[in-house]
Amino acid sequence: MQITNAAPESENNASNEETSDAKNPAANFGKYHAEFGYKPLNADQLNEPEVPEIRVNGALIDEASILGEMQFHPADTKQAAMSKATEALIVSELLRQKALEFNYLSSDTEVNSAEEAAGLETLIENHVTYPKATKEECKRFFEANQNRFMTSPLLEVRHILLAAAPEDVNERLNLKKVAEKLIEILTNEPSTFAELAQRHSACPSKEQKGNLGQITKGQTVPEFERALFASNEGLIGYPLESRYGFHIVFIDRKVEGLSLPYDIVQDKVSNYLNDKVQRKATAHYIQTLIEGADIIGYKFDIEAGLMQ
Secondary structure, three states: OOOOOOOOOOOOOOOOHHHHHHHOHHHHHHHHHHHHOOOOOOHHHOOOOOOOOEEEOOEEEOHHHHHHHHHHOOOOOHHHHHHHHHHHHHHHHHHHHHHHHOOOOOOOOOOOOHHHHHHHHHHHHHHOOOOOOOHHHHHHHHHHOHHHOEOOOEEEEEEEEEEOOOOOHHHHHHHHHHHHHHHHHHHHOHHHHHHHHHHHOOOHHHHHOOEEEEEOOOOOOHHHHHHHHOOOOEEOOOOEEEOOEEEEEEEEEEEOOOEOOHHHHHHHHHHHHHHHHHHHHHHHHHHHHHHOOOEEOOOOOHHHOOOO
């Protein structure tokens, strides 16, 4: 079940506070501050990074694009997220320019469209070469890494979502403190999970006491999934951050995956190794584009392993 931010726009003339809160989970934010004593930070308390003008071979990447891209690059600080977003947009622009040069795209192709994705894929297929894995290499890799080729673990999960927009740094700082307080409460009184989900969660699962049902890999957003499947049964002792906000998570049951025989997964092994080599070859191709480009306003740290 995919976790979604169920925070629709508020409606006027709500019949009562409970109905209004159900329709607009954002209305709970004020309650968080009141109940737990956290106040919104003043603007001068935030260390807002400055976004310089960035141009890639003359093409402008504006501040709005960078701020919008940040939601897909969670990081410990806003500056780090902004850096990741900037790098992603620069690389995308370089690939787009190269695809235009070879007529895999037309000048009127929309950004982030299916047509653009197909053109960039054609660019990589035609201009990135790499050796294919042999049968012997595949078998050796499988024998040394059988834990990579298992059935997906199965989790039974409950959660409370404290929703905040990716770009709302002020609210996210406050909600992280709220989430930590809720975890403290649940550590001492785990039986209150359903009540707290009803009161605070912005996810529709609040009506099922926060229950998300059974979850396997690929059903949630990546940043949430990584932390979720790395955790053990019970209450996770820290808030899990995603593009939707902060999640307080209780894993009721975790069924580990089972090993699979080689004859079933040999194609998967081959694809894995070939994809790994292709990614590395693609990274080197992108590095050559970066080194040959006129980039103003941002400098890649290639030596630190950016392209690995």
